[in-house]
Amino acid sequence: MALPLVQLTRSADPEPVPPQPQPLIRKPSWLKVKAPGGETYLRVKGMMRELGLHTVCEEARCPNIGECWEHKAATFMILGDVCTRNCAYCAVAHGTPAPFDPVEPVRLAEAVARMGLQHVVITSVDRDDLEHGGAEAFAGCVTEIRKRLPAATVEVLIPDFKGSERALGIVLESEPAILNHNLETCERLYRLARPGGRYDRALALLANARRLRPDGLTKSGIILGLGEEWDEVLTAMRDLRRSDVNILTLGQYLRPTDAHLPIARYYTPAEFTELGEIGMTMGFTHVQASPLTRSSYHAWEQAETAAARRPGGSAAIPT
Numbered sequence: 081m082a083l084p085l086v087q088l089t090r091s092a093d094p095e096p097v098p099p100q101p102q103p104l105i106r107k108p109s110w111l112k113v114k115a116p117g118g119e120t121y122l123r124v125k126g127m128m129r130e131l132g133l134h135t136v137c138e139e140a141r142c143p144n145i146g147e148c149w150e151h152k153a154a155t156f157m158i159l160g161d162v163c164t165r166n167c168a169y170c171a172v173a174h175g176t177p178a179p180f181d182p183v184e185p186v187r188l189a190e191a192v193a194r195m196g197l198q199h200v201v202i203t204s205v206d207r208d209d210l211e212h213g214g215a216e217a218f219a220g221c222v223t224e225i226r227k228r229l230p231a232a233t234v235e236v237l238i239p240d241f242k243g244s245e246r247a248l249g250i251v252l253e254s255e256p257a258i259l260n261h262n263l264e265t266c267e268r269l270y271r272l273a274r275p276g277g278r279y280d281r282a283l284a285l286l287a288n289a290r291r292l293r294p295d296g297l298t299k300s301g302i303i304l305g306l307g308e309e310w311d312e313v314l315t316a317m318r319d320l321r322r323s324d325v326n327i328l329t330l331g332q333y334l335r336p337t338d339a340h341l342p343i344a345r346y347y348t349p350a351e352f353t354e355l356g357e358i359g360m361t362m363g364f365t366h367v368q369a370s371p372l373t374r375s376s377y378h379a380w381e382q383a384e385t386a387a388a389r390r391p392g393g394s395a396a397i398p399t
């Protein structure tokens with residue numbers, strides 16, 4: 081029997097209050113990383129160029145690229161590189177996207193197979209111009225990659241599909257190893273940071289993913305340093321557990337350009353460790369929390385440990 085569609089309703093998102101930027105603070109030492117250059121990294125990089133693929137790793141100038149590519153893990157961006165939304169922390173271009181390309185999943189899967197990747201994360205720009213927000217492309221990529229590389233784990237980092245349960249269902253039918261949708265920030269800052277999104281809608285999407293696929297792994301992430309208070313982070317974490325999310329990522333916000341939201345503050349490594357420990361007591365099966373954590377950072381470990389710690393279902397959800 082089909083369970084009812086979960087709707088997490090609250091009052092309308094509160095008016096955004098811009099974070100008060102602190103005086104310019106120098107980037108702390110813990111955010112500095114070694115330049116990439118390992119053997120596997122260089123080989124993967126060569127193939128990315130040769131095959132003309134777009135990765136978030138490169139386009140977002142992710143500091144973890146050396147480590148991730150050395151582990152044969154990468155995050156691909158599908159459905160073009162122009163977004164229909166305009167989040168205040170994100171470097172991706174906003175505008176009118178290119179037409180939908182139905183052959184993209186086949187091309188991507190061929191490339192992933194050639195590179196012999198072991199953990200693949202697929203994400204996209206927001207495509208509010210498409211009927212199902214591009215859900216068919218996500219499902220197509222999972223299916224095509226599995227055909228060519230059955231041992232690879234495929235994680236999908238999806239947009240909110242404007243709350244469409246049909247779109248979510250299309251993605252879940254392809255049975256990705258992990259379904260990820262980032263909450264990104266606390267409720268108070270949502271309209272400021274993510275004006276096209278809704279806090280409740282993100283939580284409802286994750287709750288619906290659990291309902292539609294009770295045994296699947298779900299995941300979400302929060303970026304810290306946009307101006308949220310400590311208690312607001314804890315509330316967001318609790319809200320994610322109410323949606324029965326298994327895996328949580330917490331990382332430091334780094335401002336892409338001067339046109340983006342300022343960094344309100346840098347969290348210390350000790351604060352990340354503390355939040356990670358609190359997350360585990362809340363019932364997440366895996367929490368990746370560190371200044372350099374991105375939603376796909378160490379994704380290969382997240383899939384393994386979260387699944388291993390989850391015999392017969394997820395831990396209790398706090399009330």
Ligand code: SF4
Binds near residue numbers: 136137146154374375
């Ligand atoms: S953390 Fe994600 S985006 Fe960054 S390099 Fe690793 S896979 Fe790519």
